[in-house]
Amino acid sequence: MIILEDVEYSYDGIYTALRGVTLQVDRGESVAIMGTNGAGKTTLIKHFNGLLRPQAGNVFLEGKDTSQMSVAEMAKIVGLVFQNPDHQLFLESCKKEIAFGLKNLGFTQEEAEERCDQTLSRLGLEGFAERSPFALSGGERKRVALASVLATEPDVLALDEPTIGQDARQKESLARMLMEMNKKGRTVIVVTHDIEFVIEHFPRTIAMSDGQIVADGDTSSVLTHEEVLERCSLTLPQMTQAAKALRHRFDNVSDRLASLSDIESIATTLLEGA
Amino acid sequence: MALVKFDDFSYKYYGADSLALKKINLTIDNGEYVVITGPSGCGKTTLCRAINGLVPRFHRGYIAGHVYVDEKDTREHEVAHFAAIAGLVFQNPENQLVTLNVEKEIAFGPENLGVNPVEVRRRVEEIIDLLDLEHLRDKHPHEMSGGEQQRVAMAATLALNPQILVADEPTSNLDPKSAEKILEIISTLNKRGMTVVLVEHRLDLVAKEATRVVLMDRGRIVADGTPTEVLVADICQDIGVGIPKATEIYKRLNAKGLRLGSVPLTGEELALLIQEGTV
Numbered sequence: 001m002i003i004l005e006d007v008e009y010s011y012d013g014i015y016t017a018l019r020g021v022t023l024q025v026d027r028g029e030s031v032a033i034m035g036t037n038g039a040g041k042t043t044l045i046k047h048f049n050g051l052l053r054p055q056a057g058n059v060f061l062e063g064k065d066t067s068q069m070s071v072a073e074m075a076k077i078v079g080l081v082f083q084n085p086d087h088q089l090f091l092e093s094c095k096k097e098i099a100f101g102l103k104n105l106g107f108t109q110e111e112a113e114e115r116c117d118q119t120l121s122r123l124g125l126e127g128f129a130e131r132s133p134f135a136l137s138g139g140e141r142k143r144v145a146l147a148s149v150l151a152t153e154p155d156v157l158a159l160d161e162p163t164i165g166q167d168a169r170q171k172e173s174l175a176r177m178l179m180e181m182n183k184k185g186r187t188v189i190v191v192t193h194d195i196e197f198v199i200e201h202f203p204r205t206i207a208m209s210d211g212q213i214v215a216d217g218d219t220s221s222v223l224t225h226e227e228v229l230e231r232c233s234l235t236l237p238q239m240t241q242a243a244k245a246l247r248h249r250f251d252n253v254s255d256r257l258a259s260l261s262d263i264e265s266i267a268t269t270l271l272e273g274a
Numbered sequence: 275m276a277l278v279k280f281d282d283f284s285y286k287y288y289g290a291d292s293l294a295l296k297k298i299n300l301t302i303d304n305g306e307y308v309v310i311t312g313p314s315g316c317g318k319t320t321l322c323r324a325i326n327g328l329v330p331r332f333h334r335g336y337i338a339g340h341v342y343v344d345e346k347d348t349r350e351h352e353v354a355h356f357a358a359i360a361g362l363v364f365q366n367p368e369n370q371l372v373t374l375n376v377e378k379e380i381a382f383g384p385e386n387l388g389v390n391p392v393e394v395r396r397r398v399e400e401i402i403d404l405l406d407l408e409h410l411r412d413k414h415p416h417e418m419s420g421g422e423q424q425r426v427a428m429a430a431t432l433a434l435n436p437q438i439l440v441a442d443e444p445t446s447n448l449d450p451k452s453a454e455k456i457l458e459i460i461s462t463l464n465k466r467g468m469t470v471v472l473v474e475h476r477l478d479l480v481a482k483e484a485t486r487v488v489l490m491d492r493g494r495i496v497a498d499g500t501p502t503e504v505l506v507a508d509i510c511q512d513i514g515v516g517i518p519k520a521t522e523i524y525k526r527l528n529a530k531g532l533r534l535g536s537v538p539l540t541g542e543e544l545a546l547l548i549q550e551g552t553v
Contacts, residue, residue, distance in 0.1 A: 037447075037452055138443075140315050161447070164443075165475070166475070167312070167475055168515060170313075170314060171516070195450065237541075238478050238520050238541035239523075241542060242542070243541075244541075244545075245545030246548060246549070263519075263544070266548075267523060267527055267532070274553070
């Protein structure tokens with residue numbers, strides 16, 4: 001469980017990134033954090049594993065006050081994947097990159113290799129084991145950085161913009177992996193601008209703007225709240241736009257978030273009735 | 275002759291095991307808005323780099339075939355020559371911004387090309403106005419949000435007065451509103467006559483404004499046509515490219531024998547077609 005109480009943080013005392021953030025994420029939840037560029041999303045998740053320490057307020061991890069915990073202790077519980085893979089990758093092969101974290105956590109060579117192979121294949125990176133991460137495309141490097149953290153199967157997985165540069169198929173396999181880990185009781189937290197990814201896979205959404213949490217609740221109500229969307233620079237996804245436009249003419253169309261299958265069934269009913 | 279012409283162009287990065295581009299034939303004419311898409315690692319970025327000679331001049335490797343930009347072979351001219359013809363904007367603006375404030379950033383490119391100071395001044399003002407950057411004029415890039423940085427990176431590129439704007443996933447780090455703004459600017463530039471090549475995964479955001487979609491897979495061009503032609507084709511799903519949800523609905527309805535009047539690319543278009551279908 002992660003608890004933040006009135007957390008404030010400013011960079012160099014000049015740029016205030018968090019202005020009193022309070023939130024609780026329970027074990028086994030899957031949560032999306034969305035919001036304007038510069039809203040403080042990345043600053044927020046860096047508090048989860050101690051990369052940043054609150055300048056005011058408190059952070060509790062598994063019931064412990066983290067001011068008493070080292071980054072090494074926190075990193076065993078929370079695995080963080082950065083937005084820019086180049087901030088994370090540093091070894092000469094994908095295999096070494098992934099094995100590095102595992103060995104630090106005390107896995108044997110064989111265990112590390114087995115997990116490494118598993119993770120590579122789950123992320124569609126078979127055949128990449130011996131290749132240098134720096135010879136890969138942007139999207140591929142991003143998946144290697146993900147793999148290096150996913151392989152350690154931390155209790156809490158916090159990912160900063162994991163879908164950037166990924167095509168539809170890779171997004172699906174990423175989502176499947178995250179949901180599998182979530183089913184095994186792991187907490188999954190993503191920072192993302194990808195609304196469709198959130199709607200399909202994350203029941204809870206936290207929306208941020210200007211260093212504060214503007215809304216925190218079930219995804220469908222947060223992402224249909226016009227004022228929240230406006231303040232957090234979010235836009236309605238296509239299917240919800242379609243539902244909104246259809247609602248003007250057909251009063252049985254709901255004002256909730258619409259999925260692909262919702263619109264498919266509405267359209268089928270309307271067209272077959274015509 | 276076409277503004278950009280790939281003539282049987284193949285390319286392999288030094289040290290790579292396989293070709294990044296395989297026998298690419300592609301011509302882009304003045305005024306087009308071409309969206310390049312395809313699975314990650316398919317060669318989109320390499321293709322962009324080949325348009326201004328970064329491939330092979332900066333990113334070294336093996337080449338076969340030719341790329342002609344404004345009728346000049348990229349093998350025979352320096353990158354600097356193409357900088358004023360094809361302007362590149364990258365995914366991460368931080369990698370592109372080099373100076374201490376917005377005015378200097380915009381002036382940097384043309385000053386280095388030896389453009390006279392009066393003209394540089396004129397371009398800076400024109401672009402600040404065009405991209406709505408007045409409030410950022412004296413700001414340091416690190417004091418700006420990602421969306422603002424990307425607008426500045428684009429401004430600096432446009433200051434070179436390129437004939438063609440090549441943007442490689444310029445919105446992928448941006449929140450949806452900022453992304454919309456960048457794409458609106460790109461679309462406006464195109465309507466004013468600038469040729470645009472845009473790499474993008476999120477076709478729901480760009481398909482409507484584009485005149486053409488080029489689909490790539492494993493170093494090859496596998497489809498090339500109008501947005502509706504390409505996105506409705508099954509090959510998109512076969513290679514793992516996400517089509518707009520509205521287009522997906524069209525295909526699903528079609529499979530059930532329910533025909534909409536045309537292929538929708540946006541939610542509004544879809545809603546309109548459904549309404550028309552029920553009248």
